[in-house]
Amino acid sequence: MADGSDWLADNVAGIAVSAIKEMAMRAASLEDVASLTWGLPSFQTPAYIRTAVKDLLDRDPQSGMYSLPDGLPSLCRAVAAGHEAATGIGVNPDRNVVITAGNMQGLNALFHTLLNPGDEIIVTEPGFASHFQQIRLCRGVPVFWPLDAAEGWRLAPEALPGLITPRTKAIVLVSPSNPTGKIFTETELRRVGEIARQHGVKILLDDPYSQFCYENRDRYFNLASVPELADTLIYLFTFSKAYAMTGWRIGYMILPEAMKKEVLKVHDATLICAPRVSQLAAEAALTGEPVHLKTFETILARRRELICARLDRLPHVFAYRKPEGAYYIFPRIVADHGNAHDFCIDVLEKAHVTLTPGAAFGPSGEHHLRMAYCVADEVIDSAFDRLEKLFGV
Numbered sequence: 160m161a162d163g164s165d166w167l168a169d170n171v172a173g174i175a176v177s178a179i180k181e182m183a184m185r186a187a188s189l190e191d192v193a194s195l196t197w198g199l200p201s202f203q204t205p206a207y208i209r210t211a212v213k214d215l216l217d218r219d220p221q222s223g224m225y226s227l228p229d230g231l232p233s234l235c236r237a238v239a240a241g242h243e244a245a246t247g248i249g250v251n252p253d254r255n256v257v258i259t260a261g262n263m264q265g266l267n268a269l270f271h272t273l274l275n276p277g278d279e280i281i282v283t284e285p286g287f288a289s290h291f292q293q294i295r296l297c298r299g300v301p302v303f304w305p306l307d308a309a310e311g312w313r314l315a316p317e318a319l320p321g322l323i324t325p326r327t328k329a330i331v332l333v334s335p336s337n338p339t340g341k342i343f344t345e346t347e348l349r350r351v352g353e354i355a356r357q358h359g360v361k362i363l364l365d366d367p368y369s370q371f372c373y374e375n376r377d378r379y380f381n382l383a384s385v386p387e388l389a390d391t392l393i394y395l396f397t398f399s400k401a402y403a404m405t406g407w408r409i410g411y412m413i414l415p416e417a418m419k420k421e422v423l424k425v426h427d428a429t430l431i432c433a434p435r436v437s438q439l440a441a442e443a444a445l446t447g448e449p450v451h452l453k454t455f456e457t458i459l460a461r462r463r464e465l466i467c468a469r470l471d472r473l474p475h476v477f478a479y480r481k482p483e484g485a486y487y488i489f490p491r492i493v494a495d496h497g498n499a500h501d502f503c504i505d506v507l508e509k510a511h512v513t514l515t516p517g518a519a520f521g522p523s524g525e526h527h528l529r530m531a532y533c534v535a536d537e538v539i540d541s542a543f544d545r546l547e548k549l550f551g552v
């Protein structure tokens with residue numbers, strides 16, 4: 160390459176650091192910024208998990224060692240039991256469970272396992288930008304499946320068959336979804352399951368947010384509870400959000416036995432195993448009483464009301480729908496602007512508030528913003544006080 164970057168692989172050159180991190184890094188060079196950009200809950204890892212780990216670090220001489228690649232057997236058993244309790248589907252801890260270093264690592268191992276160069280993965284959009292980047296890094300092609308904006312970002316199964324080609328390997332689903340907060344309905348999800356099965360395409364169900372459904376709990380449907388999808392669906396759960404364990408880097412996946420054998424090759428070659436100390440924490444999380452969950456959900460529900468109330472005071476700037484789950488809101492910019500990215504830079508520079516430009520989540524996200532309301536109430540209030548000052552009330 161003429162610019163001297165011939166050491167750089169094309170697939171890496173072809174992607175960018177996510178807009179979320181870009182905004183966070185830009186903000187780091189400024190003083191006193193109110194950040195709504197990063198989906199990092201303000202909560203501390205619950206005490207019953209911290210206490211169990213402290214104790215095990217002293218008592219268990221192996222706590223600092225590698226585990227088997229697929230994870231500690233006792234944790235795999237706890238995962239299998241928890242999965243059966245949640246979905247009614249029995250899985251074998253040895254044959255169907257892999258403990259991951261969070262869903263990003265689990266997905267990365269899956270994309271490596273599934274993709275030949277040029278193979279396709281269907282992703283809903285707006286959707287989680289890191290999915291798109293990971294697919295590209297694995298030399299695959301993310302194929303955008305637009306959510307139906309006119310119907311509040313509804314999943315549109317009727318559009319799915321038209322996107323499937325001989326190169327399609329999988330479909331990624333997230334519900335409640337990031338960045339829209341949409342909970343996909345049981346009917347929609349079952350239809351996607353049928354289509355995937357008919358076409359021999361896998362479903363990768365990335366689940367960080369199912370504990371946060373607020374008054375819509377009854378509408379949440381876990382597609383992993385459909386027995387007919389046992390060979391089609393890979394379920395990935397992360398402790399990051401529901402257990403406030405983002406920094407522990409821990410999750411798990413439930414997958415068909417034949418796939419586990421292949422995925423383990425990637426997992427072992429790239430990670431060896433999930434951090435053992437985090438596996439101990441995950442086991443404590445699953446075997447203890449998750450009393451914190453109700454509290455987290457109550458606090459997040461209050462913050463959702465707060466951010467909606469604050470948005471209501473700026474109808475000349477933002478139009479929004481109340482999110483159903485997760486902890487993001489995805490307003491449309493109605494104020495005069497060029498594009499969402501420039502709007503966010505402008506707001507950061509003039510008001511010291513970080514927001515994430517919606518285009519980072521796919522083409523339908525242009526002219527939208529993502530705001531994460533998992534941060535402290537004071538941060539939400541401070542961000543909106545500044546926005547009100549900038550735009551007038």
Ligand SMILES: Cc1ncc(COP(=O)(O)O)c(C=O)c1O
Pocket residue numbers: 198260261262263264287333337365367397398399405409410
């Ligand atoms: C849809 C989605 N998947 C995965 C992750 C990251 O999960 P983990 O921390 O387990 O890697 C996030 C975090 O924001 C997310 O929104």
